[in-house]
Every structure is written in C-alpha cells, then in structure tokens.
Amino acid sequence: MKYAFIRVQSQEHKIGRLCSALGVSVSGYYAWRDRPESATAQRNRALSAKIKAFHAASRGIYGSPRIHRDLLADGEVIGVNRVARLMRKDGVQSKMAKRFVITTDSKSTLSPAPDLIKRNFSRSAPDQAWVADTTFIPTRQGWLYLSVILDLYSRQVIGWAMRDKNDSQLVRDALIMALGRRGAVDGVIVHSDQGSTYASSSYQALLAGNGLICSMARKGQCLDNAVAESFFGTLKTELVDDSDYHSRSEARQSLFDYIEVFYNRRRRHSHLGYLSPVQYEAQHAYH
Numbered sequence: 001m002k003y004a005f006i007r008v009q010s011q012e013h014k015i016g017r018l019c020s021a022l023g024v025s026v027s028g029y030y031a032w033r034d035r036p037e038s039a040t041a042q043r044n045r046a047l048s049a050k051i052k053a054f055h056a057a058s059r060g061i062y063g064s065p066r067i068h069r070d071l072l073a074d075g076e077v078i079g080v081n082r083v084a085r086l087m088r089k090d091g092v093q094s095k096m097a098k099r100f101v102i103t104t105d106s107k108s109t110l111s112p113a114p115d116l117i118k119r120n121f122s123r124s125a126p127d128q129a130w131v132a133d134t135t136f137i138p139t140r141q142g143w144l145y146l147s148v149i150l151d152l153y154s155r156q157v158i159g160w161a162m163r164d165k166n167d168s169q170l171v172r173d174a175l176i177m178a179l180g181r182r183g184a185v186d187g188v189i190v191h192s193d194q195g196s197t198y199a200s201s202s203y204q205a206l207l208a209g210n211g212l213i214c215s216m217a218r219k220g221q222c223l224d225n226a227v228a229e230s231f232f233g234t235l236k237t238e239l240v241d242d243s244d245y246h247s248r249s250e251a252r253q254s255l256f257d258y259i260e261v262f263y264n265r266r267r268r269h270s271h272l273g274y275l276s277p278v279q280y281e282a283q284h285a286y287h
Helices: 002-009 015-022 026-034 039-057 064-073 080-090 168-182 201-209 222-238 248-263 277-285
Strands: 129-139 142-151 157-163 189-192 213-216
Touching: 002 015, 002 026, 015 026, 039 064, 039 080, 064 080, 129 168, 129 222, 129 248, 142 168, 142 222, 142 248, 157 168, 157 248, 168 201, 189 222, 201 213, 222 248
Parallel strands: 129 189, 189 213
Antiparallel strands: 129 142, 142 157
C-alpha cells in the first residue's frame, strides 16, 4: 500500500522524499514498481474494467448483486463477494432507493371497492392481477403526471400515460394501453388507491366494460399498494432525482426511454431472480 501511494503521489512530490517519509527504501520502491504484475492483479484489473462498464450501462444504479449477474451472463466465473470488494476498492456504488411518499385525493371516494389483494403481491401467471398508481414529475414547465399499470406476476409496466393534468383521462389512458397490449383478458383484478381518478365513473365503466375487477387499497395504508409505490420510488431514485427537465416534452422522452427501453427490457429485478420483466414473462411462455 505504501508503494502504491508513492506511485500515485510521485507526480507531485519527489520519490526520495516520499520514501523517507513512509520509512521505505528507494531501491525497494523501484523493485516493486518494476516487478511484473501478478496474474491476480491482472485479473482484478480486467474485472474492474468490466464492472465499471456494466455499472455505466445500468445508468449507475446496479449494486454488486446485479453487476455479478451481468458478469456471469458475460461468461465470467466469479463470486458476488469478490465483485463487492472490487466495487468498494474502485468506489463504484449503486444509487440507494429512497422511501417514496405519494399523496392521494380520496375525499370524494364514498364507496371504495374492497381490497382484493390484501398485500399478497405474488402471482403464478401474467394477467391475474394488475396494480395501478399515479405520481408527478417536476419540470421547469410545471408538473407532468405519470400513471402506470404493472402486472404483479412480472412487475412489467404494461400500461402508462402522461398528461399535464391528474385527471380521470390520465388513468383511463394507462388502462387502455394495458388492454391494448394484453388483448382480451377477463377477470383480472386491477388494484389502485382510493383516489378520485380511480373512483371516477369513466374509469369504473372502462373496468366493467372489459370484464376487469376493481380493487382498492385501504385509506391511509400505503403498503396495500406497495409494488406500484416501489416502482415509483425506483423511478425517482434511478432517474428523476438526477434530472432537471426543462420541459414536459423532455421529461416524456426520458420517462419513455426509462420505462420501455431500460426498466421493462433490461433492468435486472431482484424479485424476478435478476431477470428483466420482459425476460421473466418470456420464460413463463415456455413453461
């Protein structure tokens, strides 16, 4: 470690002075410097380069478990602990997820639907239960509202919509996209909070007209819709918090790219055995 420190500092200070200060000989330093790099050091250097590349490709969000999966998929034989050590050594860190808080206007929801999910967020196949939620994205032009629908089986975002108003049309548009993608699905539970947009007559008519079953979280119980809220927490941490959107149009393009290009198709999901949602559903299709 002393010799490595001397090599780094030799651009600013004389080697003799550095060696004297650290209590090592100049000849010892040069012998260390000129010694051929060990096979382990070469291997670590090559792995570190791959780790940094995969970390950059993940937009800086992956920690050691997901980087480890990327390395295995790339043909490397390596343990996750070694990946973690190399990441610590190089200062490569994932963005930490933050607890996501969202407010819901449920004052006008006089007769909410029952909670049919009851915090059971596991499903054995696609299109058994979907979860819906809405959040807001800050831009310099004002808020952009994003509504999404996720399939509980794969956590894939199967429907989404963006508008400058948080109204019933926003949540209807997200549901229409989900129906367009999934085709004729009957008896799917669609779970949301008790917000006025989800309780609106137009949204409820769209559910009923397509044979979908409405479910609503209990008032004030954010964990009743934890999967949807977790997605928004991930979205904010991995994308929005580091962005300064000058316009709603810029935010729309960024969110589209994150949802469709990265999250659905590339992002490794720990709940899915570190497969992406699309990969997980494709795996189901072959069962």
